[in-house]
Amino acid sequence: MRPEFDCTLYVCTDRKLMSSASVEESVEAAIRGGATMIQLRDKDVTGREFYETAVRLKQVTARYHIPLIINDRVDIAMAVDAEGVHLGQKDMPASAARKLLGEDKIIGVSAAKVEEVKLALEEGADYLGVGAMYGTSTKTDTRSVSIETLAQIRQEAEIPIVVIGGIGKDNAMNFRKLGINGIAVVSSVIAQPDIEAAAAELKQIFLGREAV
DSSP, rough: OOOOOSSEEEEEEEEEEEESSSSHHHHHHHHTTTOOOOOOOOOTTOHHHHHHHHHHHHHHHHHTTTTTESSSSSHHHHHHHHHHHETTTTTTOHHHHHHHHOOSSSSEESSSHHHHHHHHHTOSEEEEEEOOOOOSSSSSSOOOOOHHHHHHHHHOOOOOOEEESSSOTGGGGGGGGGGGOOOEEEEEHSSSHHHHHHHHHHHHHHHOOOOO
């Protein structure tokens, strides 16, 4: 049985953007600020470096009981016993990842079209990462998703939806009213001088609450 998870503030790592000295420090600060899920995304390192970072990061997330999701690399997720994996449209199917990971792990799938959502649902995805909602500098191969398409996806899918792509203080409030479960962010948290404060503020904005 797969665990329950809270994807309200889904923070993705990027060692090129982080304001802290290490990935672990940036993630711990984000968690203290209210991050509810962490995704390790590290495309520009060797497999060994990715694995070693994942081992260190798992120690941090486990201490706070926050799910660690590994981007793309099912083998790394298995090796460090991460809580799950996030797959893009060019990665292995969610159904194949499920056979490898088992039923007790979380599998997320990126989607930008209703057709991709239907396939992800058929293959057993646990949540959807939908975007890019706005322009972003953290990924150059993104596909834009309109609010209208997002609404169609929300109607199609009963599983949690996390929006990604250029999400920040100026637009995080646009999604809760659409029934979106969480926001996935990179630079608007980990690139900020005070990561903990940035995470706390962004989470409150998304939830429609005044920052405390």
